[in-house]
Amino acid sequence: MELIWSGLVEAFKMIVQLDNEVLQITLLTLQVCLISTFISTLIGLPAGMVLAFKNFAGKQLILLIVHAGMGLPPVVAGLWVTMFLWRSGPLGDLQWLFTPQAIVAAQVVVSLPIIISLTYSAFKKIDYALILQIKSLGPTTAQKVYMYIKEARFGIMAAIMAGLGRVLAEVGAAMMVGGNLRGETRILTTAMVMEVSRGNFHIALALSFILMAIALIITFILLHLQQRRFTP
Amino acid sequence: MNQKWTSLLVSGVILLLASGCGDTSEGQETGTEIDGEMILATTTSTYDTGLLDELMPVFEEETGVNVKIIAAGSGQALAMGEAGEADALLAHAPEAEEVLEADGKVINRHRVMHNxxxxxxxxxxxxxxxxxxxxxxxxxxxxxxxxxxxxxxxxxxxxxxxxxxxxxxxxxxxxxxxxxxxxxxxxxxxxxxxxxxxxxxxxxxxxxxxxxxxxxxxxxxxxxxxNVYHVMQVNPDLSDKINDKAAQAFVDFFLSDETQSFIKTFGEEEWGQPLFFTN
Missing domain, CATH: 3.40.190.10 (Periplasmic binding protein-like II)
Structure with missing residues (x-):
């Protein structure tokens, strides 16, 4: 109990003082997680839409893989990304292993299936009568896409939140492909693992509060975006 | 209100993207000779005690090399060396190291410290x-x-x-x-x-x-x-991406008098006795 209490006090002090290293780790975490979620959304949203509205050969197989991919353990993704990025691996020439780019790549791999399958469900939930109605207006493709996204926006936001939650919480892949390098690829989760292994529980605790605060703030912003009235 | 939130989010994302991931290896221009990056695979004990946190900035300052420290068990560290995935190794598994040395996977291997x-x-x-x-x-x-x-x-x-x-x-x-x-x-x-x-x-x-x-x-x-620690270079023939100049400089750095005398006193203040001994 004493440890928890002194940990809380230490954590509070660290957050108030906000030393440069903690700040840098926090900013890197934000950068990496937002960029990877952004990329996943950029790919996942159109992919989810195509899967929901178009029929083509192999669609069921893709759906199966994407849905199964939602449960892909980050360490598995990390292992595969690591092997691709090895100097001797197929993408070795990029020299990405142990860089933030590698973390982004691994996080895209773990968050993409989540975003694809949840946006797919969101589009699938649009009322069929409404789809017919939209089509009867004779819209251009761009207008159609816009209206579908507008109709499915709650589900899409939920998909993005789920994807972001996954990458913020993820540690196994970031550790493996990033290497937890001080000042370069150390993010909040990997820093926590390291501090625990060094026995610095109070620092780990402080980092956990920062991580939870970030998750809370971002979710708040996204929720706000989700709940707002759509004014075309 | 809604516009504000959107622009806040968008500008936030743009800012983050703009400041980007590319800021990893800047500020290394002061280096005297070598530059570039180098992967050091090492045992956890050298890292978790904070020894490398103290030594690496000095080396980076001297040479301009950006060192990526991968702290793993000696088993993994040696495996990375064997596969050419690291440039230099610091390990404490002498028998396994000798096997690698005999196979020509690592070169320039020296005893640096012990406890x-x-x-x-x-x-x-x-x-x-x-x-x-x-x-x-x-x-x-x-x-x-x-x-x-x-x-x-x-x-x-x-x-x-x-x-x-x-x-x-x-x-x-x-x-x-x-x-x-x-x-x-x-x-x-x-x-x-x-x-x-x-x-x-x-x-x-x-x-x-x-x-x-x-x-x-x-x-x-x-x-x-x-418990004996050795430092060594990975044989540059194993991969064309090995920064052998940096690895060689790293070995020299560890064997230098300044580094050795630093190791000798490291931890004395905090724990009342040094954590490592030199030879």
Whole structure:
């Protein structure tokens, strides 16, 4: 109990003082997680839409893989990304292993299936009568896409939140492909693992509060975006 | 209101994207000669004690090389070297290192420092192994089915532990012999929480002392408990991406008088004794 209490006090002090290293780790975490979620959304949203509205050969197989991919353990993704990025691996020439780019790549791999399958469900939930109605207006493709996204926006936001939650919480892949390098690829989760292994529980605790605060703030912003009235 | 939120989010994302991931290797221009990046695969004990945190900035300053420290067990560190995935290694598994050296996978291998392993266990010492020669202590633990936590991760410490079981002529297959599969710090804390025995390097033990209050040093000083660290370069023929100049400079740096005298005193202030000894 004493440890928890002194940990809380230490954590509070660290957050108030906000030393440069903690700040840098926090900013890197934000950068990496937002960029990877952004990329996943950029790919996942159109992919989810195509899967929901178009029929083509192999669609069921893709759906199966994407849905199964939602449960892909980050360490598995990390292992595969690591092997691709090895100097001797197929993408070795990029020299990405142990860089933030590698973390982004691994996080895209773990968050993409989540975003694809949840946006797919969101589009699938649009009322069929409404789809017919939209089509009867004779819209251009761009207008159609816009209206579908507008109709499915709650589900899409939920998909993005789920994807972001996954990458913020993820540690196994970031550790493996990033290497937890001080000042370069150390993010909040990997820093926590390291501090625990060094026995610095109070620092780990402080980092956990920062991580939870970030998750809370971002979710708040996204929720706000989700709940707002759509004014075309 | 809505517009504000959107623009806030969008500008936030743009800012983050703009400041980007590309800021990793700037500020290295001051280097005198070598530059570039180098991957150092090392055992956890050199990293977790903070030794490399102190030494690496000096090396980076001197050479302009950006060192990426991958702290893993010696097993993984050596495997990375063998595959050409690292440029230099700092490890404490001499026998496995000698095999790599004989195969030509690593070159320019030098002894840089040493400390020793100790057997840590509960102060109550229910198995009564205090002060025994380490081989006898191990046999005694096996005979009494004492609670023993092994690293079980192919690290240098794990290899040493297996050596000692071998010397003791005992198989570690008793019921209370458990493998943690984790680093030394975690393993010590598990041993502490579960009142078990474990083999540890002295540096990590001292470093973790305040977290493992009930673990005492029970056996120490035997010749078989010596813990020797070597630094070495990965053979540049293994991959065209190896920065052999940096690796060579790294080996030289570790052997330099300044570094050696720094290591000699490292930790004295905080723990009342140095964590590593030089030769």
């Amino acid at each position: 020793d392993f100790i057997v840590a266990g509960p102060e109550s010492d229910s198995a009564g192994i205090y002060g025994l020669p380490v081989e006898e202590a191990f046999s005694e633990l096996a005979r009494q089915n004492g609670v023993f936590f092994s690293r079980g991760d192919d690290s240098g410490t794990h290899k040493k532990e297996l050596d000692i079981w071998n010397l003791a002529g005992t198989e570690p297959d008793f019921e209370n012999y458990q493998e943690t599969g984790q680093g030394m710090g975690e393993t010590l804390r598990i041993a502490s929480e579960r009142a078990g025995y474990t083999l540890t390097d002295r540096g990590t033990y001292l470093f973790q002392k305040e977290n493992i209050g009930n673990l005492a040093i029970l056996n120490e000083g035997d010749e078989s408990l010596e």
